[in-house]
Amino acid sequence: MSSQVDCDVVVVGAGIAGMTGANVLARAGRRVVVVEANHQPGGLMAGIRRKGFYFDVGDQSFESLGIVQPILEDIGFLEEAGLGRVLHRIRGGDRYDIPCESFEQVRAGVLEATEPQHREKTAGFLDEFHQAVKRSEALATWRLNPMLERSPLAAAGAAMRFLAFAVRHGAGVLRDVRTRMDDLAAKWGLPPEIAETLTAGYRRQSMFANAGIWWAWFNDYCYPRGGMERFFGGLQRRAEENGARFLYKRPVSRILVERGRAAGVVTEKGETIRSRAVLYCGDAKRLYGELLAQHPVDSPWRRRVEAAPAGDAILSVYVGLDLPIDDLRRRLNDGTHIFYFPEQAVRRVDDMPDDPDAHSMAWLLVNAPCLHNPEAAPPGKSCMVLQAFTHASWLDRWSLSTRGDRARDPNYKALKRKVQAEIVERALPIVPELRDRIVFQDIGTPQSAVRFTGNTDGSTIGWEFDPRTTPISFPGIRTRTEVPMLFTGGQWFCWPGGVPFAMLSAHQAASQAHRALGRPPKALPAPGARALPAPSPTA
DSSP states (O other), rough: OOOOEEEEEEEEOOOHHHHHHHHHHHHHTTEEEOOSSSSOGGGGGOOEEETTEEESSSOOOOOTTTTTTHHHHHTOOOHHHHHHEOOEEEEEEEEEEEEEEEEHHHHHHHHHOOOOOHHHHHHHHHHHHHHHHHHHHHHHHSSOOOOSSSHHHHHHHHHHHHHHHHHHHHHHHHHHHHHHHHHHHHHTOOHHHHHHHHTOOOOOOBBHHHHHHHHHHHEEEEEETOOOHHHHHHHHHHHHHHTTTEOOSSSSSEEETTEEEEEEEEEESSOOOEEEEEEOOOOOHHHIITTTSSSSSOOHHHHHHHHBBBBOEEEEEEEEESHHHHHHHTTTTSEEEEEOOOSSOOOOOOOOOTOOOOGOOOOOOOOOGTTTOOOOOOOOEOOOOOEEEOOTTHHHHHSSTTOOOOGGOOHHHHHHHHHHHHHEEEEEETTTTHHHHHHEEEOOOHHHHHHHHOOGGSSSBBBBBBBOOOSSSSSSOOOBBBTTEEEEEEEGGSSSHHHHHHHHHHHHHHHHHHHOOSSOOOSSTTTTTTTTTOOOOOO
16 A cells, blocks of 8 residues: 655655754755654664663764754754763773863873883874864864855855865865874874774774864763753654654655656655655665665766775663662763773774674773763663674674574574673673672664664764775765755765764755755645654654
């Protein structure tokens, strides 16, 4: 059975990019329908509730970088989002515990923890990296993007500031983009683990991407009031107030192309949702490999998409504790996020693809958003998310012998239990009573991320942070496709990935779609009033 619905724009995906695009378009008066494969919004930023505990499943916080807050302000959601600062720490076993509140503080802590024979070279490495952080500060604070300004005068001012920035910092930024952190460490003759502890975990990361992360840690890494679930629920309500409709459990099977132009989507339920334009905010590999299969595109861009490796995957162990929040706060020394390196030598799971004990040697990201969101746990209890970088191909793709049924695959289930126990064991030096206080635990793997988000290999950032492997040239935002009226946004269509650039690309793609559609009619019918099924409630 199929239904046909007319609207202005179908937005594919209800992650942060899809939500941004839907709000921009609906606020501009467009009739918008959002289709999402999962049962709730959020994608990699979704929230779940288990046994009275709340967990953010992927991203535990996000940076603004002068992008997120202006976009939230533009769609009228900044105040409601209630973004609050979070504190990061870097801890190396019992060797060091460094709060990340300023670069000077981190520099002093790293040098104090560095062996004397490496100290002078490490200082040179850090000072050169600091220059890249300063350039990131200028990028984040100068408001350089004219498209984020509402008035023509403000847009002209942003354009002038961008020109001034390009003259002053352009050469340095290009150098930051082309230089990887391991290149910088090699230049100063340092062991690779020193650079690894400063890269937020992502392999082959460029100085540009890493400097932006570090500046944000010092200044504007934030967490929305009430958690990611409430954040996305609010974004959905804001879009609905402007007429957008949301359809969940609607995987898209095909982008409808008629007369050479995007004309809507076909869902796996057999529904045809017709539109004047499509804004796609999902995986680029799936777009070209599956959704446009009946309208094949042959272009250099598509070939680069097919060949490029996806970015890093992360596994998450969700832990509910019979431990008061204040006690957990003391264990974590007030750090909402801790990068924990138990040993000096940094080990990566993707370097040990056939080692069944690889995760027992991984370093951890220890997250406790309940310190900012007490409602995440029942009274007298607390919760944590323990994360580690991993890889979807580890042990023959996590020993999934029954590819189509993860829930019943005994090999996969046994491997998850083993990894879960190893990750908890790694966290005991931080919370010694952790194992005895657990009242709930579960694990999300890269295979879980593939299932719920559709991201290739469970990638958390789209493409790698390495500019040499991404299909997008810097400065990289790709909002238009080879198919007229098919626009794209999100982490797979920009570089570097991450929340700010995913939102920026979606904002620009939605703005371009709005202009391409021309002036909206004065009187708009209720979107999908004749044929759209009732939207699923926000989970």
